[in-house]
Amino acid sequence: MEFRVLKYFLAVAREKNISKAAVSLHLSQPTLSKQLKELEEELGVTLFERGNREIRLTEEGLFLLDKGNEILSLVEKTTMNLRKDKLVTGEIYIGGGETRAMSLIAKWTKRILNNSPEIKIYLYSGNADDIMAKLDSGLLDFGIVVNPTNKQKYKSISLPQKDKWGLLVRSDHLLAQNEAITPNDLRVVPLLISQQSLVSDQISEWFGNNLDQLHIVGSYNLLYNASLMVEEGVGCALCIDGIINPANSKLVFVPLKPELSASLSVIWKKNQTMSIAATKFLEQLETE
Structure with a gap:
């Protein structure tokens, strides 16, 4: 063909x-x-x-x-990426879920663009399964995923920043006054939970592997859309902190207790031939 x-x-x-x-x-x-x-x-x-x-x-x-x-x-x-001159040009494709760790990627990207302004950055939002599928097919150069990662398929660099989990609720919700959310609290509220399977496993372990006792009314892959459901009273969203700014909405983020956090890594395929632009990005990661 x-x-x-x-x-x-x-x-x-x-x-x-x-x-x-x-x-x-x-x-x-x-x-x-x-x-x-x-x-x-x-x-x-x-x-x-x-x-x-x-x-x-x-x-x-x-x-x-x-x-x-x-x-x-x-x-x-x-x-x-092959059409390059003496300047470093090309494209870098980065995928990841909604995470505050993206601020680190933004800082590193800014440093690269200061030295090589001809480079273009393309961001893709998706869950870990989406990211790894696109890495495998060559459509992404790098992915930001929750640990652990498949060390047989990918190389990785751990990020210093962790995502803290909690419950996003309306400011007039009974749980909005809590200092923290316990497993018992979750039994009495309708929940919106992330579609990412690894996140669901984490929540299940935190809850004592009794996820079937939760009243899950729906799932999401982008928290902004889920936050609109929370505002309308559809349910409360299990999510990470720092993605939705409660100061600009009618919502409150309440952390989980015991604390639940997720460590993150930047991953890329083993034995892949990188473009010059992607190599520059990797060099920046390795110097941090």
Whole structure:
């Protein structure tokens, strides 16, 4: 499968119409239709269900769309990092969850950009599973994840900052007056909990491995969205401190007791060939 034809497929999937895609690609409609037909024959699958007004992707087409976008992103990233002159240029792709440790990454990034202003930084927000999947596929250079990490697959540098866990509640909630939240307190409130499996394991251990006794009404992967649910009284959110600023909202953060904190690391794939920009970032990490 040629990369050029893959881009044709992605354009048609985006436009949902061969005529519109042909215009955007500066091709004739018959030429584009022929290329798509040959692609289906080469792969031995049907990629489109053709209707009168628009086309729909089959299950195989949706799979190719997902992988095709990853391939396109990887090719563009590789091309950008190879197009360099005497200045240090390129792109650094960093992924992580919502954490105060990102402030450290920001400081290090600022130092790099002061010396190499042509470097571009791209941030991706997601949970640990998302981050590691994108590291494995080459779509990220570095990830910020909760320890422990898979030392067989990744190299890592531990971060000095830890995330402290607690409960985000409305200021008029009964638990807002508490100095700390105990396991018994959690039995009586509807909870929103992080989707990240490792976090759930931590909470389960803290609670005595009786997570089924909690009244979990939902889950989240971005705390800002969960905080809106808390404001509306949907439930209270188990979360880390410092992401939502209670001073600017109707919310209160109450820490857990016994204290529960998570240590973090910056990780990257073993034996990967890094771009010059990513190497500069790693050098900055190692000097801190």
